[in-house]
Amino acid sequence: MTVTPPLLTLNEAFVTFGGAPILDHISLSIFPRDRVALVGRNGSGKSTLLKALSGRIELDGGERHAKPNLKIGILDQSLAPPFDMSILDFLKQEVGKKLEPHILEEALSHLEIDPEKNLATLSGGESRRVMMAKALVGRPDILLLDEPTNHLDLKTIEWMEENLTHYPGAILIISHDRAFLKKLSKRTFWLDRGQLRILEKNFSHFEEWADGILEVEARGQEKLSLKIAQEMEWLHKGVTARRKRNMGRLRNLMELRKEKRQHQGPQGGVAFTSQDSPIGSKLVVETKHVFKSYEERPIIKDLSCRIMRGDRIGILGPNGAGKTTLLKLLTGQISPDQGHIRRAKNLEIAIFDQTQAALNLDLNAWQTLCEQGGDQIFVQGEPRHVMGYLQDFLFDRKKALTPLRNLSGGERNRLLLAKILAKPSNFLILDEPTNDLDMETLDLLEEYLSDYPGTLLLVSHDRDFLDRITTHILAFEGQGHVQMYVGGYTDYALQRTNATPLKPEKKNSQPAPEKPKVQVKLTYNEARELSLLPDEIEALYAQVQKLEEQLSDPTFFTRSPQDFERTTTLLEKHRTTLHLKEERWLELLSKEEDLERGKV
Template identity: 45%
Template sequence: MTLTCQPGDRLALVGRNGSGKSTLMKVMAGIVEADRGLRVVSPGVTVGYMEQDPDMSGFATLGDYAASRIPEGEGYRVEVAAEGLGFKPDTPVASASGGEKRRAALAKLVAEAPELMLIDEPTNHLDIAAIEWLEDFLNETRAAYVLISHDRALLNRLTRQTFWLDRGVLRRRELGFQGFEEWREETWEAEDEARHKLDRKIKAEARWAVEGISARRKRNQGRVRALAALRDERSSQIRRKGTALMEFDSGTTSGKKVIEAKGVGKAFGDKVLFQNFDLRILRGDRVAFVGPNGVGKTTLLKMLTGEIAPDEGTVSLGTSLEIAVFDQTRARLDPEASLWNNLTQDPQMAVSGNSDQVMVRGNPKHVVAYLKDFLFDEAQARAPVKSLSGGEKARLLLAKLMAKPSNLLILDEP
């Protein structure tokens, strides 16, 4: 694989979940060493990297993390970025929300002011104001950047070139993300046509091998070897993955009242998140919780589902509720355990006496077959969850949720 980033490039790096986008970006950043080949950075060029899940362990505050690579005496850069992004540098890492941590990671990248920015899923957990600030910054910057994002609108507005990583092959297009799907379909159509031609040629040569190999044996042996080479070429082609089989079972009908909160309040130390809050959710309602990062949206969800208790007021749940929670931290997945064990050792999915089976909506199914429904191959079944990309972890969590009936779905940054 060969790629080049030029000054002024605004590149979208796209590909399916698990195709290797984040790994490729880490190689570009010099964090992961490639198995072979060279990484060359021009003299005087600095490379900055914002990872998908920043590791802030060892830092007391968000400001400490953001300033960790800033030269002494230039901390004002972090303060300027923090003001633009709207987060408080003195916020403890332990109590920061996902959005606040994401803002700190962006402030770190902006304050470092590299000539090439490698940015992996920057809008995850960000509120609307922070996304708008980020878009303005990337529009105005003179630095080159490579951007991984599932935010199509952001990619359409910001990028001028596209890297497409597909089954180990990297293609470059001198146009932004807009029009990518048409390019992809044209590429796949040409690929399918070439495959059909190869299949027809193999079929014709195989017929000849059966019917005409006896004459002129020396010349014919070369043709037989050529047929073997064609078959090897065909078998080496990697099939495109299909679409995950995603389906929720609504289960039994809940009572008319789903959740009712009366006069609830919650605070952490001197920080009051909400007070005198009333809410009534009925069967069939679809409710969106919006607000700036750190105001308590996730805390409110946890309180309404009974995971944490309010400081004041009451929360009552309706009857016959079956709750499925998609949490933003993917805490329901054990990162050290394999995909196999994450499913088979879930008490709600385990099949007694069958360690290779999982219960899927009331029916036992082989764990590998169920993983394949969500586009995981057999080789991944025994791999640890921590080896998955962010998108793959989301798919695995959905696999756990969709195996069980649910009539109340909680989605926190899906």
């Protein structure tokens, strides 16, 4: 059997910065038409690995082997420089004048970029698309993509997914966008503490696989040294537990969506709650017939809505549609051209806008949070030690004392989120918070937002994150029209699909076949199972917590190795059963909702 030779190989690659290994003797190969998801924490070395693969940095040890005349296309996290030249001239300069102009123009047209537009006038999303065009032109053998969905709207992300699915070369992708990775990947590389682990499966299998590795590692640490290493204790074990806790939060979110759907008013206009909701302390913002235009272009047209306390609203729309304008109108930063906006008097607004203007790059994370000095920070009005709070956001002591200018963009965004979320607020505005964040930070952010007692407005194109967080989607649908949908992104997509009118079928002289009976509600056994599962899950969760407390005793293994082993086995059994029951509960709840909406 003939084995296809790899396009690119690293063998025992070693890279170090400041004495600490970033890549610790790792080996990998990329083959023709490969589809690889590269995941790992911010600062773990993913971008360094891309530079090593492309040959842009020298290895401190090991070897890099590339196929002769290998063409590599690179999309890093940089934006197009604000030069005073057209996009087309910039690409000719960057990729070589030997390329025919029509090839460049074709790449730009797919990405909906005007080739004559000046670089100095580009938005972040337009600049990102230019750099994507630069990576794609010439059809390289390997595409190395570092956070390709950052700054892109959903329409462009979906176009990119479709284009990359049929791309003839190999692709390696760094991304926090779970939906994007699940759609494209066939293999998964996990860079963790300098080591590379390889899963020969799609990214959808990653979390279960990674949790299993970390649990085995944690048990090994307990048996060998009677304690878990500090990083394992506050990071990896915490992340695994956080994912399990988020299953409970996801159940609560689905119940809340069901309640909102049952009380939802007519869909003809935008309304975040039932039309008969009382106006009082629960009201956060109310808009009546609001219009906003710029240079005669309608941005917001006849917007009437109520935002109530506890609503979690995801805002979707193409770049330039008016999402930021809407946020500024709702928070009072700008005034409408027509209409009226009423806000609660006691609003405490916290805004994350990702500009990082609030960060002094000469300070470290500790100094950034403790602006007046000392080691205490007030988090939502409660005092906490700054190091404990920073550990919640995955900063160890070394990172906490490192100047911000030496941290990655993702680490700085993580710190900015920690700073914003510490502020007392009851109205939280997050404008694209997921860009440059790793998946562990997204799990952490999900936990904070699920517990947030106030109202949330979230601008994001991360479909998986929207599904996990939001109770409503507010979508810009062109010409200034804004429409509300109950649920997360998947609910929005289904409602949009179902709203498309169907073409009438042609009459047929043949008698119509007998229609199969349609299930309109859960069966008796399914309904009974659904009613019993929450209590069973709570009981199992309590047992798991009790067993985890027993195993956390550092003297347990010394006192009774046999009991320690039996408790560990029982814990694994209960965890597996809990996971299966949680999945079954969500499956039945989702089926019940679909039946109520006539989708099954």
